[in-house]
């Protein structure tokens with residue numbers, strides 16, 4: 001499996017005590033599986049992504065990516081896993097204003113120390129897959145919000161990561177465009193055999209449900225996921 005969280009607990013200092021952001025969380029996402037997690041503000045959704053993305057080390061429990069336990073690794077080793085195996089899509093698209101859509105994708109290649117020119121075809125194919133290839137030469141201010149989010153998703157998939165982590169991708173979009181983005185991520189994940197976890201506070205308004213965009217929809221409350229999760233590319 002691509003992502004396996006077992007018995008994960010994360011706490012933060014809170015005045016004189018500790019606040020539990022993740023409470024004994026288990027999550028198992030196979031290649032091609034798309035899990036969405038929803039819950040109120042403060043329930044732990046961002047903490048879940050931070051731990052799954054090796055940005056934060058939990059107090060206890062294990063986080064495995066592609067079968068590699070990550071919690072005991074050095075900062076450098078975890079940074080390498082993030083660079084080589086994980087794609088992040090954040091709420092804000094974080095596109096660089098001066099770069100064209102194509103160059104946003106090629107910049108990730110440059111940052112990996114590789115030659116961008118060799119990855120031009122990969123980048124164009126990804127822009128095609130997300131439906132914005134005709135806008136490859138446009139800068140962010142020349143794109144709609146939905147198009148920018150599509151470029152953002154394409155950029156996260158450069159280099160064929162095995163895990164895609166998506167944080168509130170629809171909050172700046174209307175219902176129709178939000179739904180289209182979730183369906184697009186689902187299709188990309190299945191086609192590319194990527195494991196994906198998406199967190200959002202408002203999946204109900206988008207009618208997201210198993211079989212309608214995602215394989216599994218979990219609820220989070222007070223740091224707990226509503227059930228241990230296992231998914232695969234086949235809807236469960």
Ligand SMILES: Nc1ncnc2c1ncn2[C@@H]1O[C@H](COP(=O)(O)OP(=O)(O)OP(=O)(O)O)[C@@H](O)[C@H]1O
Nearest residue numbers: 012013019021040041042043044045046047048201
């Ligand atoms: N760096 C931090 N230091 C202290 N407390 C934190 C930190 N990060 C998160 N928390 C706390 O952990 C709990 C879970 O927060 P988290 O951001 O994961 O929730 P969330 O569901 O993503 O909320 P939102 O939708 O508002 O972003 C909250 O009580 C939050 O205040």
